[in-house]
Amino acid sequence: MxxxxxxxxxxxxxxxxxxxxxxxxxxxxxxxxxxxxxxxxxxxxxxxxxxxxxxxxxxxxxxxxxxxEQAEEERVELQRRRLEEAETARAEERKKNRVKHAPIRKVGVPSGPVDIPSPYTTRKLKKGEYCELYFFTNLGLAEAESLNPSVDDEALMLLKANNGQHVWVPASTTRDKSSVIKDEDLTWEQFGEATVRLISAMKENDWEEERVEMHIDFWTAIEAHPWRRSPRTHLKKALLLYQSQQRQRWH
Structure with a gap:
């Protein structure tokens, strides 16, 4: 026509x-x-x-x-799958060559301010459970510091335990997560703040060395990924979303 x-x-x-x-x-x-x-x-x-x-x-x-739009979605999905496959391959390679991937301990550095997470976060870490990175950002630690431990110290809350039984726990060890920023919504600056602190917290709470090293390798790969420095915001956010989903699968 x-x-x-x-x-x-x-x-x-x-x-x-x-x-x-x-x-x-x-x-x-x-x-x-x-x-x-x-x-x-x-x-x-x-x-x-x-x-x-x-x-x-x-x-x-x-x-x-x-x-x-469909082609872009398919490309992003393909990149995500490749990233996941590469991470799986790296994990398998680390299992076969654990000595090769053992960290080289660095000399100590001058001590600075002590980062004290909230009681809720400490409880999650002691149990080896998944914990949002938000709690280890400057913002999350400032919020934890603002809590007054003398207020309602003896207040209790009824929660359902893993065995299905209901138990009373200190209210200070629970958390209203409505104000928590999801991993995928963090800035990259906040991501960097949190990962370093969370690694230290894992060690302080006696996490298995292999699990700690797994997180170190994983976050190092995330920081080195090409999407990390992409001018496209949705690719950076997809990378943060992937790391959140992958970490939750480990728990």
């Missing part, structure tokens, strides 16, 4: 359209009026063609956009 917006209206008074005019000429319609009728009909049909043309172009544009 040619673009009707570029079509030129014919001259219906010419000899070329004489036969068409003859079909319209009668006692009340003369030759000029017949030409005018043909011109009006052409305009009506051309306007209809213009509307159809516009609708067709809009459908084509939407189809192109949908295909581009």
């Amino acid at each position: 040619e673009n009707p917006n570029l079509a030129l209206q014919p001259d219906f008074t010419t000899e070329e359209y004489q036969e068409a005019r003859l079909h319209l000429i009668n006692d009340v319609v003369n030759d000029q009026q017949a030409a005018n009728i043909l011109a009006s009909l052409w305009v009506l049909n051309n306007n209809k063609d213009k509307l159809n043309w516009q609708a067709r172009k809009e459908r084509e544009a939407q189809r192109v956009q949908d295909e581009a």
Whole structure:
């Protein structure tokens, strides 16, 4: 279909359209009026063609956009799978060559301020459970520091234990997570703050060395991944989301 917006209206008074005019000429319609009728009909049909043309172009544009979005989603999913496969391969390689991946202990550095997480966070770490990185960011530690341990020290809360039994626990060891920032919504600066502190907290709470080293290798790979420095925000967020999901699978 040619673009009707570029079509030129014919001259219906010419000899070329004489036969068409003859079909319209009668006692009340003369030759000029017949030409005018043909011109009006052409305009009506051309306007209809213009509307159809516009609708067709809009459908084509939407189809192109949908295909581009689908291709981008498939590319991101493929990259995610490759990242997961690479992480699995690295984990297998670490198991086979544990000595090779043993960390080289560095000399000590001057001691600084002690980071004290909230009682809720400490309880999760002692049990070896998944803990959001938020609690080890500057913001999360500042929130923990603002808590007054003298308030409701003896307050208790009823919780369901792993064995299905309900037990009373100190309210200070529970947490309303509505204000907690999810891992995928952290800034990269906050991610860097939290991972270093969480590694130290794992060691302080007697986590198995292999589990600690697994986290160190994993976060090092995340920091070194090309998406980490991509100008595309959604790729950076996908990387943070992946690390959160992967860590939760380990618990």
